[in-house]
Amino acid sequence: MAYTPGNFSFEAWWEKVIARTPVKYISLILAAVGGLLVWRFPGGYFWHSIGEAAVIAALLMFLVDPFLKARLLKEAARDIFEYLLGFDHQPPLKERLRRLVFDTKLFRRNFNARYRLIPEADFIQSEMEFDFELVNPTEEAVEFQYKIDFEQAENPRLDSLTLISSEKSYEWRPALNATEDEPFVLQGLADPVKIQPASKGFSYRFGGKCAVSYPAAFYYAQHFAYPTIGVTVTIEHPQTLEVAAAQTPAHEGNVWRYERLFMPGDHISIRWKPSSS
Incomplete structure (x- = not known):
């Protein structure tokens, strides 16, 4: 103001x-x-x-102040459900909700995902492009390392990860390496970037290109690692395939728009099978 x-x-x-x-x-x-x-x-x-x-x-x-604030937050998280709902929740659930509220320092919006389904001899290759805006609603810079995970069974190919920002733009071509904590998972990592507060006028749009392989009749689940507001899914496919995505009122042709919030753990399913005609 x-x-x-x-x-x-x-x-x-x-x-x-x-x-x-x-x-x-x-x-x-x-x-x-x-x-x-x-x-x-x-x-x-x-x-x-x-x-x-x-x-x-x-x-x-x-x-003293940091410890006092931490104690107050803990007490508030313990009692707020009783005041709002009239009953208390179990400690693991309260702790999960508390962390979700107080630890969320980045969120995504305007997530665009474009899938091109290409039938091969005995499988489907899905070429994917995606981009999204990353927002820092806090008053301090937050470090963010862009990463993408694949199952080894997907036979993945990572072409590039990109960032277009009001500060500087980047393009990475990271190799896919096995993760230490999860077997049979391959991961591509970009360099860490400081995400400045949105209140200072900074903007960050990340993107990427990759490809994975699936059976001829199968599905793909687009998961969300960060809170994401607004998703648009576009699917290109030949007439030899029947394709469907999670239902939404904003569906026209091969485009599905989801004007809502997706939280970590939520997903959008895309399914296909050979056409019966």
């Missing part, structure tokens, strides 16, 4: 500055000012006492 001379409020401006400034920075400023006052004025002087108080306040903010 922009303040003009007629509607400027120092109190509102100060609250906004404090709300957007991380506690660690405020504590460092307090410590610096307090240390300077203690150094400049001898003991017994009023400003020396102010400096000591500032240093103590800085230490409390830096060392």
Whole structure:
């Protein structure tokens, strides 16, 4: 919000500055000012006492405040269901929901997935292109490493991963390597990128091209690792195949649009089989 001379409020401006400034920075400023006052004025002087108080306040903010906030969040997560729903949830469920709310620092929107189904001798090759906007709703930069996983049985081919941003654009051609924690899973990794806050006007659009192989009559599940708002699926296929995707009111021809939120664990299924005609 922009303040003009007629509607400027120092109190509102100060609250906004404090709300957007991380506690660690405020504590460092307090410590610096307090240390300077203690150094400049001898003991017994009023400003020396102010400096000591500032240093103590800085230490409390830096060392105690994070633990106090964590405890308050834990207590809030424990009690909020009782106030909202009239009953309590089991601890594992509450912890999962708490982490989902407080640990979600990135989300995707306008996810476009294009599939081209190509019949081969005894299988279907699915050539895929996809792109999405990645948004950081917080006030601090968040590191993000773009990755894509395949089952080894899919006989995958990763052509490229891309990023077009208001800062800099990239194109990666990573090799597919086996993961350490999951057997028979191949993974392609891009370089880590700092995602700046959306409030600062930065934008990031990631994309990729790959191909996988499936049986002649089978399905593909598009999973979502991050919260994703708005998905468009386009499927190109020959007349020798019958194709269907998860139902949506916004379906026209070979395009399916899903104007809703997909959470981690959700998926969109795409199915095909040889045409009976």
